[in-house]
Amino acid sequence: MDLSQKAWELENAVKLVDPHRDALYSYDKDEHAAIVKEKPWTKDPHFYKNIRISAVALLKMVMHARSGGSIEVMGLMQGKVLGDTFIVTDAFRLPVEGTETRVNASESANEYIVQYLQSCRDNGREDNVVGWYHSHPGYGCWLSGIDVDTEIIQQTFGDPFVAVVIDPDRTISAGKVDIGAFRTYSKDHQPTTTTEGDGYQTIPLAKIEDFGAHANRYYSLEVSHFKSTLDTHLLESLWNKYWVSTLSHSxxxxxxxxxxxxxxxxxxxxxxxxxxxxxxxxxxxxxxxxxxxxxxxxxxxxxxxxxxxxxxxxxxxxxxxxxxxxxxxxxxxxxxxxx
CATH class of the missing domain: 1.20.58 (Methane Monooxygenase Hydroxylase; Chain G, domain 1)
Known part of the structure; x- marks a missing residue:
């Protein structure tokens, strides 16, 4: 099991942060308030360029995406922002009803979010929600028209915010997590590039029109992963379930x-x-x-x-x-x- 876990971490370029300080997990409420007040993203539409996702959060999102099968699932990510980078330390699933083509948060999901975050704060965790993730089973990592509208709303009322997409089917086939992270532009911004220029994607015929129609409304962020000493025990517990499931299936x-x-x-x-x-x-x-x-x-x-x-x-x-x-x-x- 140790070898398979290490192989998974190597394949997805999971890097160990400072084992003594675990600095990426420290959260400063005043620092976050200063960033929200300054709003640097309003001056530069491409201000946020990177996202770093902890190994625990990545594995939880992949397991959630796989559990949905051909149905889209959705969840939220917790963490902070550091300069031009989103730091994702944890993720939790939302009780939403998805379909094979879309997923939307309902009123019950919004109530669940409030209760979950309050529970976190009651237990000493003050990390904010910094983004949402959902799955695209079998058709790649990009934003549909509905996804773009959802992200625009989140950025309007809850910035800084980022959208992450995971393809569980391509993850299983490739053996490496198929993931993408995106930010949308404001309505009056005219981008000079589109996500289509970031590399060729195999998009099903049924999705090609939607894929191209909204490509100039958002841009992608560079995705990387990390593991801290705080992750070790949680990752081992999650890995037991993930490893057995992966090993027992072709x-x-x-x-x-x-x-x-x-x-x-x-x-x-x-x-x-x-x-x-x-x-x-x-x-x-x-x-x-x-x-x-x-x-x-x-x-x-x-x-x-x-x-x-x-x-x-x-x-x-x-x-x-x-x-x-x-x-x-x-x-x-x-x-x-x-x-």
């Missing part, structure tokens, strides 16, 4: 619905690419040189390569587990004594 079986949807989505993209190629051929060599059809083909190739890598990862994981654990206990001496 990504190929756990994610079979996601894999099937990926294949169906890829077939649709290939058909689109085929139509584009035929249209380009009929238009002649000059139209073909514009690259429109090659772009569709390139995206289909990238998606197919991604699916192949994930399937290979699942096969290798199953092979390793088989080598390690098949036959365990066979040939062990039996107690032949009689009572």
């Amino acid at each position: 990504p190929l079986f756990t994610n079979r619905d996601y894999s099937s949807k990926q294949m169906m989505d890829l077939s649709g993209k290939i058909r689109q690419a085929e139509v584009a190629v035929r249209a380009g051929s009929r238009a002649g060599p000059q139209r073909a040189a514009t690259g429109g059809r090659s772009s569709a083909v390139d995206k289909a190739v990238r998606d197919s390569n991604k699916i192949a890598r994930e399937e290979l990862t699942g096969l290798l994981a199953s092979e390793v587990k088989g080598k390690l654990f098949n036959g365990v206990g066979i040939g062990a001496p039996h107690d032949t004594s009689t009572s």
Whole structure:
């Protein structure tokens, strides 16, 4: 178990902070009040550039996202801000009803938030809520139109605030947490870049329109992770449950619905690419040189390569587990004594 936990921390670049001071966990109420009063984010739309998430908070969010299956789930993150960086020290789930396409906090969820935070303060924890997280099962880390509106409301009334998205399906397939963090722009801000320029994402056909329609309304933050000495016992307790669940399931079986949807989505993209190629051929060599059809083909190739890598990862994981654990206990001496 220790080796698998260390591998998980290494894969997700979980770094140890100062083991003596654990400075990221110290909270100064006056310092936070000064930041809120100064409002540096109003002068620079890109003021916040980074987010550091503790290993405990990361694992709790991943476990929550996985528990939702194909349904979106939602929770809040606690911590503080330090310069241009959000520091997330803990996270807690919200009792909200989600669907496969959206998740919204209800009045009961708002009451739960108030009660939870009051309970934290009663027990000496004064960390503020610094953001919210939710899952995108199988369709990547970005903000939909509803997500953007939710984040705008939170930034308007509760800044500093950040939105985090986790894809539990891609996390299982890749073996590394698929996560993104975002901030929205004010309505009068005209950005010069969009999140599409941050790197290619495999987006299902059903989500492509929503993905592109709101990409210029938000920007992404750099995500990193840390572990302090305060995390050690909590992380070990959480890891027991996470490790057993991970070990006892194969990504190929756990994610079979996601894999099937990926294949169906890829077939649709290939058909689109085929139509584009035929249209380009009929238009002649000059139209073909514009690259429109090659772009569709390139995206289909990238998606197919991604699916192949994930399937290979699942096969290798199953092979390793088989080598390690098949036959365990066979040939062990039996107690032949009689009572």
